[in-house]
Amino acid sequence: MSNPVLAQFMTEFLAGRLRLVDLTQTLAPEFPTIVLPPEFGQAWPFRIEEISRYDERGPAWYWNNFSMSEHTGTHFDAPVHWVSGKDLPDNTVDSIPVENFIAAACVIDVSAESAENPDFLLTIDYVKRWEEQHGRIPERAWVLLRTDWSKRVTPKEYLNMAEDGAHSPGPDAEVVPWLIRERNVHGFGTESVGTDAGQAHHLNPPYPCHYFMHGNNRYGLQCLTNLDQLPPQGALIFAAPLKIRNGSGSPLRVMAIVTNG
Amino acid sequence: MTDPLVKPKKKNPVERTRLPTRPPAPRSRAAQGLTRAAAEGVFEMQTCGDCGALQYPPREVCHQCLSERLVWKDADPRGTLIATTVLRHSNDLYFRERLPWKVGTVKMAAGPSVVAHVHEDCAEGGAVRLALKLDRSGQAVLHALPEKDTPNMNDAPQLRESTCDPKFRRVLVSDGKSAMGLAVARAMLDAGANAVFLGDPTSWKTVKAFDALVASDPRVQPVELDVTDTDSVDRLAASIGGKVEILVNTAAYLRDGGILGRKDVILARDAFEVNVLGMMRLAQAFGPGMGFRAADGSNNAVAWVNILSIHALAALPARGAWSASMAAALSAAQTLRAEFAGAGVRVMNVFPGPIDEEWEQLTPPPKLAPAAVAKAIVQGLQGGLEDVYVGDIAEELRTRLRENHKAVERELGQ
Numbered sequence: 210m211s212n213p214v215l216a217q218f219m220t221e222f223l224a225g226r227l228r229l230v231d232l233t234q235t236l237a238p239e240f241p242t243i244v245l246p247p248e249f250g251q252a253w254p255f256r257i258e259e260i261s262r263y264d265e266r267g268p269a270w271y272w273n274n275f276s277m278s279e280h281t282g283t284h285f286d287a288p289v290h291w292v293s294g295k296d297l298p299d300n301t302v303d304s305i306p307v308e309n310f311i312a313a314a315c316v317i318d319v320s321a322e323s324a325e326n327p328d329f330l331l332t333i334d335y336v337k338r339w340e341e342q343h344g345r346i347p348e349r350a351w352v353l354l355r356t357d358w359s360k361r362v363t364p365k366e367y368l369n370m371a372e373d374g375a376h377s378p379g380p381d382a383e384v385v386p387w388l389i390r391e392r393n394v395h396g397f398g399t400e401s402v403g404t405d406a407g408q409a410h411h412l413n414p415p416y417p418c419h420y421f422m423h424g425n426n427r428y429g430l431q432c433l434t435n436l437d438q439l440p441p442q443g444a445l446i447f448a449a450p451l452k453i454r455n456g457s458g459s460p461l462r463v464m465a466i467v468t469n470g
Numbered sequence: 471m472t473d474p475l476v477k478p479k480k481k482n483p484v485e486r487t488r489l490p491t492r493p494p495a496p497r498s499r500a501a502q503g504l505t506r507a508a509a510e511g512v513f514e515m516q517t518c519g520d521c522g523a524l525q526y527p528p529r530e531v532c533h534q535c536l537s538e539r540l541v542w543k544d545a546d547p548r549g550t551l552i553a554t555t556v557l558r559h560s561n562d563l564y565f566r567e568r569l570p571w572k573v574g575t576v577k578m579a580a581g582p583s584v585v586a587h588v589h590e591d592c593a594e595g596g597a598v599r600l601a602l603k604l605d606r607s608g609q610a611v612l613h614a615l616p617e618k619d620t621p622n623m624n625d626a627p628q629l630r631e632s633t634c635d636p637k638f639r640r641v642l643v644s645d646g647k648s649a650m651g652l653a654v655a656r657a658m659l660d661a662g663a664n665a666v667f668l669g670d671p672t673s674w675k676t677v678k679a680f681d682a683l684v685a686s687d688p689r690v691q692p693v694e695l696d697v698t699d700t701d702s703v704d705r706l707a708a709s710i711g712g713k714v715e716i717l718v719n720t721a722a723y724l725r726d727g728g729i730l731g732r733k734d735v736i737l738a739r740d741a742f743e744v745n746v747l748g749m750m751r752l753a754q755a756f757g758p759g760m761g762f763r764a765a766d767g768s769n770n771a772v773a774w775v776n777i778l779s780i781h782a783l784a785a786l787p788a789r790g791a792w793s794a795s796m797a798a799a800l801s802a803a804q805t806l807r808a809e810f811a812g813a814g815v816r817v818m819n820v821f822p823g824p825i826d827e828e829w830e831q832l833t834p835p836p837k838l839a840p841a842a843v844a845k846a847i848v849q850g851l852q853g854g855l856e857d858v859y860v861g862d863i864a865e866e867l868r869t870r871l872r873e874n875h876k877a878v879e880r881e882l883g884q
C-alpha cells in the first residue's frame with residue numbers, strides 16, 4: 210500500500226513548494242584539505258586524471274580516475290574517526306544505520322560574528338539566545354553552523370593560516386557536550402575545513418567537537434556550502450556517506466529539502 | 471672580443487618559428503668516452519695503458535702500439551691554434567642556418583692535432599684551451615676557447631649552441647617556496663635570466679622569503695603550480711608554456727623511513743607523486759612546447775633540469791621509500807633525455823649530497839647550502855653539462871660506486 214505522505218511529498222516537490230538545496234562543494238584539486246603539521250600523515254587532496262575523452266584512449270567515452278582521502282571536500286565524519294569513538298557500535302560509515310542519513314537541521318547563523326572575528330566560538334549562551342528566537346533544537350537534529358566561510362574563494366582565505374595555525378570559527382568546549390546531553394543532537398556541521406575551530410587544538414579537550422560528538426556516536430559534516438539558503442529550523446538533510454568498509458568518513462553529496470517561500 | 475648578447479626582442483607572432491635541427495649525430499662506441507667527459511664537464515682523452523700515447527679521435531686500439539688497454543684520463547687541454555677556416559657554405563641543415571662557423575686545427579701540448587670548433591676570440595697561431603662540450607645532438611665536440619676568459623665570451627653564438635646559459639632566458643622554477651627553489655631562482659636572476667616564473671604549490675601558506683623575492687625583482691612572476699595536480703600543471707602550461715626556456719624542477723618530497731618498518735606505502739606514494747609523477751606531468755605539459763622552441767632565436771628553449779640526489783644511484787635505506795623515488799626519477803629523466811634528443815633540449819640531472827634544509831635536520835654535516843647547489847646548476851647550464859655532482863659526499867659516492875658498488879651498498883645499509 211502506498212504511503213500518502215510520500216505521494217504528497219512528490220506533489221509538493223513537483224509543484225515547487227519543496228526545494229532541494231545542494232550543500233556540497235565541487236570536488237576540485239584546488240579545494241583545500243585540512244593541513245596537519247608536516248611530520249604527521251596528511252589527507253590526500255582531490256586529484257583527477259582523465260582515462261579517455263573520445264580519443265585514442267577510448268574513442269566513444271569520457272571518464273576519469275580520481276583519488277582523495279575520506280576527509281576531502283564536503284565530507285561526513287563517522288564516530289570511529291576520533292579516538293573517543295573507536296570502540297562504539299556501528300561507528301563506521303558502512304555500519305551506521307541508514308536511518309541516520311536523514312535528519313532535521315537547525316542552522317545557527319554566526320556569519321556576522323565570524324566576519325568580525327575568525328576565531329569566533331559558539332557558546333551555550335549563544336545557542337540559548339538562538340532558541341529564544343527560533344525555538345528549541347529538536348532531538349536528533351543536525352546543528353549546522355553558518356559562518357559564510359564557504360564564500361571565501363581562495364584557499365588562502367578559506368584556510369586562513371597564520372604563523373600560529375588556522376583561524377576559523379567553531380564550537381567551544383562547553384557547548385558540544387551540552388548539545389549532546391541537553392538536546393540530544395544528531396551531529397554538528399560547518400562550512401570550514403573541520404567541525405572544530407581553526408585554533409581548537411588549544412581548547413580543553415583539544416578538538417572538542419570531534420572528541421565529544423564522536424565519543425557519543427554522533428556525526429560530523431564539514432566543508433558545507435549554501436547554508437545561507439536554509440531556514441533556521443525546518444530543513445531536512447539527506448547526507449549518506451559512501452559505504453567504505455571500516456571507513457572513518459567519506460566525501461558525499463549533502464542535500465537539504467526546504468519549503469519554498 | 472665577443473659582442474655582448476643583446477636582450478632578445480619580443481617574438482614576432484606572425485613569423486614562422488624556426489624548427490629545431492641537429493648537427494650530425496652518429497659516433498662510434500669508442501667516441502662515447504668523450505660524451506661521458508663532456509656530459510660531466512671534464513677534459514679526458516683516450517690514453518694508452520701500455521705506451522702512454524694520447525689519441526684522438528678515439529679508436530679501439532692504440533695507434534702507436536696496437537694495445538687494447540685504452541683508458542680515459544684527464545688530459546692537458548692546452549694547445550696552439552695552427553689553422554682556422556670560416557665555413558660560409560654547408561649542405562647540412564643544422565650548420566647552414568648558423569653560418570658563418572669557425573673551425574680550426576689545434577696542436578695539443580699533449581701530442582695529437584685535433585679539429586675543433588673555434589671561438590671567435592681565438593687568433594690563429596695563438597694559445598688556446600680545448601674543452602669537450604655537448605652539441606645539440608648530445609654528442610661531444612671539441613671547442614677551442616681563448617686561453618684566458620675574454621669579455622662576454624659565453625655570448626658567442628657558436629659557443630652558446632653547446633651551452634644552456636640562463637642569460638636572457640626565461641626560467642620556470644617549479645617549487646619556488648622551498649629553500650632550494652628560492653636559491654635556484656636567485657641564482658638564475660644573478661645569471662641574467664630574463665624572467666623567473668616562481669611556482670607556488672601552497673597558495674594558502676605565507677612564506678616570507680617567497681614574497682620578498684617576488685617584491686624584490688620585476689623579473690620574478692609568481693605562478694600557482696602543484697606538480698601533484700594535473701589540472702594545475704596543465705593550466706600553467708597553457709598560460710606560460712610558450713615562454714619557458716629553462717625548466718628547473720625543484721619540487722621535492724623528502725621523508726625519513728625505510729620499508730619494513732612501516733605499515734603503509736602512503737609515504738612512498740606521496741614521494742613518487744611529487745618526485746616521479748610530478749616530473750612526468752611537467753614534462754607532458756611543458757616538454758612539447760619547449761621542444762618546438764628549441765631553435766627559436768637566441769633565447770631558444772634549451773634545458774630541463776632535475777634536482778635529484780646522489781641516492782638516485784645508491785639507496786639510503788634509512789630513507790628507503792624516498793631513495794626508490796629518486797632512482798625512479800633518474801630513470802624517468804633518462805627517458806626524457808632520449809625523448810628530448812630530437813629537439814636538442816638538454817636534460818641536466820643534478821646529484822647533490824645532503825642539503826642543509828629542514829628535512830635533513832638530523833643529517834650530520836657536511837651539508838650543502840641550497841645556494842651552493844643553485845650555483846652548481848647555473849654553472850652546469852653555462853657549461854652545457856648533463857650530469858652535475860654537487861659536493862664532496864656526492865663526488866665521493868660516485869667514485870666509490872665505480873670502484874665497488876657492493877661496498878657502497880653495505881655501508882649505506884649500516
Ligand SMILES: [Zn+2]
Nearest residue numbers: 518521532535
Ligand atoms: Zn700504446
